[in-house]
Amino acid sequence: MAPAIRDVREHDLDAVLALNNAGGTSILATDPSRLRHLYDIADYFRVAEQDRRLLGFLIAMRETAVYDSPNFRWFQSHYESFVYIDRIVIAPESRGHGLGRVFYCDVQSFAEVRVPLLTCEVFLEPRNDQTVLFHGTMGFQEVGQQQMGESGPKVSLLARELPSFPFVRERYLDHGGLPDVDWLRGRQHAEVRA
Template sequence: MALAIRDVREHDLDAVLALNNAAGRTILALDAAQLRFFYDRADYFRVAEIDGHIAGFLIAMREGSDYDSPNYRWFSEHYPQFVYIDRIVIANAYRRHGLGRIFYCDVNSYAEVRVPLLTCEVFLEPRDDVVVLFHGTYGFQEVGQQRMGSSGPQVSLLAKELPSYAYVRETYLDKAGLPDVPWLAERLHSSHDNNPQRRLAGARRP
């Protein structure tokens, strides 16, 4: 079994949309326009490809986006810098095999050289103790709760401190920027970034 975690490509979008909308109640449905927003704007949008098939994906956004998710807005109101995991979806055939942990390790590696916090939410209605335990063992702490809309589910808002960030900021981000190596590269997408902190974090050595 050959596994690759890679940036999404445009021709993956139909498969990603179908996977998202087959995931069940704990993943909000998307339409093609919403998925295109993520394709154009998401700072992290990677898929897991196993033997040529899309087995899962994870989408994450940094601060400063015009994304209208109530949970993303909550983090924007409380923290100046963060990476927000909007959704992770694993195909049924590949669940309970550790692919979620692989994705979380990957997005953690992306986040810890750019921001001090990795954030997300988990649904409390319906509550999935496997999901709650997964995030707790990965270092997330609850920092708040809210209801998504007047009749939406109650969610637990989670944050994980990234202790490596202070070193990276002092050693690289406050100076010449991150080294120009592939594993530190930013995803190429069409959003225009006006946030100076993010431009600094994405800087490259001359």
Template sequence: MALAIRDVREHDLDAVLALNNAAGRSILALDAAQLRYFYERAEYFRVAEIDGQLAGFLMALRDGGNYDSPNYRWFSDHYESFVYIDRIVIGNAFRRHGLGRILYCDVTSYAEVRVPLLTCEVFLEPRDDVVVLFHGTYGFQEVGQQRMGDSGPQVSLLAKDLPSYAYVRETWLENGGLPDEPWLAERELPVPATSLPTSQPRRLAGERRP
């Protein structure tokens, strides 16, 4: 089995959209315009590919954006610097093989050299104890709860401290920046050509399933 974790490419978007919308009620559905919004703006957007087949993906955004998700806004109101995991989706045929942990390790590697905190949320309605346990064993702690909108689900807002960041900041970020290494490179964002239609709800945040 050949596994590759790489930045999403434009030709992946149809497969990503299908994977997202087949994930069930624990993942909020997207349309093509909403997915392109992430493609054009998400600092971290990587796919897991097994033997050439798209098996899963993870999308995350940095602080300071204009993303109109109530959960992203909650973290923006409470923390100055963070990476926010919007959603992770693993295809049905590839679940229970550790891909969720692999993608979480990868996004942690991305985040810990840039910010002190990795954040996300999990749905409490319906509650999935496997998901809650996954995040607890990976070092996340609850820092708050809120309801998504007037009638949306209750969510647990989670954060994970990244202790490596202080060393990276003092050693590199405050002294010229990160080394010029491929694994440290930023994702090259395409020039934004779209925005979310005003008639569409902009609440895009999705709960994650390992």
């Protein structure tokens, strides 16, 4: 059976936290309160599940989120409208099977009916050519670099233009909004937040 991609549920957070903190040097460790904050502010927070086991997750948010990440703030200061991929983690035994691409295609389908850009960052220290190459093959281009804090790692700030957005904006967003269908609705949890 293939993994199912679905919205995260509150009871998934312990498993998400464990997966995140076992992610290695390419992902920042977090704690329960910070993960809870991400859960509360994320416009997109989906998990991959197979046989009741989480295989990975991806968290993303719109430019209006209240988030103190220096990388997110960099994008806020440079772009008016975007979806920011904060983190993606795939369980070690599930890596190399295309699950990262599935998540990126899914978040792109979420983003391209809402914003013109999909953004993220990759660590340049320690160097991870596989991650840089993955993002390049997914259409991302470097738009900047920065050091995370005084002693944090250097990151490459990446953006991907979403070519479908102008059509969606002209056809729907400028004329009453998106059709009211399930697959276009945003994360319900995110919509009811303040």
